[in-house]
Amino acid sequence: MVVHTDLGLRDSTGVVVAFSERTGGVSAAPYATLDLASHVGDDPSAVDRNRSLLLAAFGLETLRPRLVTAEQVHGDRVALADEGSAGAGAWVDPRHADFRDPVAGTDALITSTPGLPVLMLYADCVPVVLVVAGPRPAVAVVHAGWKGALASLPGVAAERLARHAGVHVDELLAYIGPHIASCCYEVDERLLSHFCNIFDTIGAVDGRLDLAAAVRESLARAGVGPERIASVGACTRDRTDRFFSYRADPITGRHGALAVITEGE
Numbered sequence: 001m002v003v004h005t006d007l008g009l010r011d012s013t014g015v016v017v018a019f020s021e022r023t024g025g026v027s028a029a030p031y032a033t034l035d036l037a038s039h040v041g042d043d044p045s046a047v048d049r050n051r052s053l054l055l056a057a058f059g060l061e062t063l064r065p066r067l068v069t070a071e072q073v074h075g076d077r078v079a080l081a082d083e084g085s086a087g088a089g090a091w092v093d094p095r096h097a098d099f100r101d102p103v104a105g106t107d108a109l110i111t112s113t114p115g116l117p118v119l120m121l122y123a124d125c126v127p128v129v130l131v132v133a134g135p136r137p138a139v140a141v142v143h144a145g146w147k148g149a150l151a152s153l154p155g156v157a158a159e160r161l162a163r164h165a166g167v168h169v170d171e172l173l174a175y176i177g178p179h180i181a182s183c184c185y186e187v188d189e190r191l192l193s194h195f196c197n198i199f200d201t202i203g204a205v206d207g208r209l210d211l212a213a214a215v216r217e218s219l220a221r222a223g224v225g226p227e228r229i230a231s232v233g234a235c236t237r238d239r240t241d242r243f244f245s246y247r248a249d250p251i252t253g254r255h256g257a258l259a260v261i262t263e264g265e
């Protein structure tokens, strides 16, 4: 179910970071099986069950009602999730007694509140998790499609997280999750030239865009050293057995990036 659980963060910092895959859930095709998204047409009760399974995989069942999700809009807004956000967008099924809307219009969630799992959803876009390790941990989950990458949302979120946590940006750790790689990401020439103009590391090769390179450069410009950026996972478009891919099938589910500070739980 999970790509990356061996980050060692939990033991050393009390932070769990995870990128989910599409297997191990209860959704039926075309959302099979661990679809975590509310807005794609899947059965809400299946999605709610999948989210419970995801948290249970880390022994975090007790935090399930406190899950925080966002209404992702391919924008550039960063939002802080705190105690008052607990449970925002936790449940997809509107009939659930504790149903609450997700955090409105945001593609990056920051939190330093222990026991508050924050989740972002993806099918090809680049998942980014940022971590402040240390005595007062803080985390961010970021959704970077081409709009977010072009707007340097990962770098903006890194700066916001560092400021919120009272640390320098170069103290952050960054994890890039499974996304569509340049092998499968053909874009039109105009868009590619926008990226070439903004990012030094983007070249116009075969009309293909390396979104993660733009994400890395965005983080580097904000001050996150390359040695503190880890990349996990495969190309989502190539591995539809493991991941959801919008380019492979516009009607599909979403995998997730989850971060939670477990210290004190």
Ligand SMILES: [Zn+2]
Residues within 6 Å of the ligand: 180, 181, 182, 183, 184, 185, 235, 236, 237, 238
């Ligand atoms: Zn590919």
